[in-house]
Every structure is written in structure tokens, then in C-alpha cells.
Amino acid sequence: MLRFFRQIRQKLLENGNLRKYFWYALGEILLVVIGILIALQINNWNEQRKEAERAELAVYSLYEESEKIVQYFNDQVTLLEDFIADVDKTAKALHTGNIDDLKPEEIALTVGFYPSPVPPRTVYDELINSGQFKEIRNNSLKFKVTTYYQELSFLEGQLDYFRTLTEDLQKYADNGIVSVYDSTNSRRRSYKYNFEILVENDTFKQKHINELRDLIQFQRFRIGTQEAAIDMCKELAHALDKTCNAAVTD
Secondary structure, three states: OHHHHHHHHHHHHHOOOHHHHHHHHHHHHHHHHHHHHHHHHHHHHHHHHHHHHHHHHHHHHHHHHHHHHHHHHHHHHHHHHHHHHHHHHHHHHHHHOOOOOOOHHHOOOOOOOOOOOOOOOHHHHHHHHHOHHHHOOOHHHHHHHHHHHHHHHHHHHHHHHHHHHOOOHHHHOOOOEEEEEOOOOOOOEEEEEOHHHHHOOHHHHHHHHHHHHHHHHHHHHHHHHHHHHHHHHHHHHHHOOOOOHHHOOO
16 A cells, blocks of 8 residues: 555656645645544544443442442441340330339440441442542442442541440449359350349439430431442442342331
């Protein structure tokens, strides 16, 4: 092909037709430029296609992880609701003095139970660190994902605060709670309770209620994070024409 064009240029020069040679050279340059532009456009299309494929894979990976996140918070919220219910029953028994209906497994006098939230986040962290999260063009989806992680960060900050509020209620119990050695317990310790002493101990009862109040408040924050996780999961599922199974209630 190059030899063919070279022959044309030589023939035009030999014939002394400089005007035609000029227009021919100009046309040849334009063809080269157009070829380069086409090649660049094709390359751009390929890069955009690859970026779209990476973004779709990122969304799918986030969706799979979000299912696990929602399930994690479902379990956490249920666990803490059960614990709060036991603390509430214990507080009511202390207030009324009627402990006959309180089962041994429902007794919750040592209250400060604030487990750290550790939901899955490997996929999200990898996408952020690699910059691939920015390749996702669905702004509504990115907003839901970002909102969830902001809620999670807030929950972690509140966890530190509420843990500082927790007191060792045993020091207010006046022998109403006694630690005893227990070989069957992993910490080698369990407690014996004297409700007759505790029922008459107004300071202990007030401290116990304060702890219950804090548990309920922190549970609200935990539920807020759970709801943000569900919103994220549903948005990711919608983008893939799927369902957030962990958010489906019976």
C-alpha cells in the first residue's frame, strides 16, 4: 500500500504537476489523521467497555457483600434485643419486688454489653483502595453505599462513647451480687444474686435502669445502621435486577 502511494507521488512529480501533487499530499495527510482518530476512538471504546465491565463486577461484588452485611446486623439486632428484654424484665422485677416470674436465664444484672460491630467490608475497602469505586457511574447506588459506611463509622464512634458510660454495677450491690469461682465458665467466674438485698438498694436499681436506658439508645443507633445496610443492599440488588434476600422478612 505504501509503495502504491509512493509511485503516485513520483509520477505526479515527474509530470511536473505540482498543484495535483499538493492536493494529493494533503489528502494523504488527512487520511493518516483520520486513521489515527479512528484508532484512538476504537481504543477509547475498548477502555470504556473494560471500565463498564469492571464497574459491573464491582457492583455485583458489593451486592454479595451487602447480603452478608444485612444478615450480620439482623443477627446482631436480634441478639441485643433479646438481651435488652432480659435486662428490662430484671429491672421490672427489682422495681416491683416480684422476682418469682423471673427465670434464672433471664437475670441480667451485669449490663454493659456492647459488642464491636464487625460486618464484612473486604470488597468495599479493596474498591476504595484501588480506585475502582469511582468507576461506578450509578450515583444513587454510590450514595447508598457511602451512606451505609458513614452510619457504620458513626456507630463505631458511639460505641466508644457508650462503653465509657458503662459502670461495674457490682460495686453498688452491697453483697447483692457476689462473684464465685466456676470451673465450667471460660472466665472461671459466675455470680450469685441476693434479690432481697438488691430490691432494697435504690442506688443499684437506679444505676441498673441507667444502663438499660443506654443499651436501648445504642440499639437505636445499631438499628439505624441496619436500615442503611438494607437500603444499600436493595439498591445494589435493583441495579442487578436481583433481590436483597437478607432483607426479606417472613
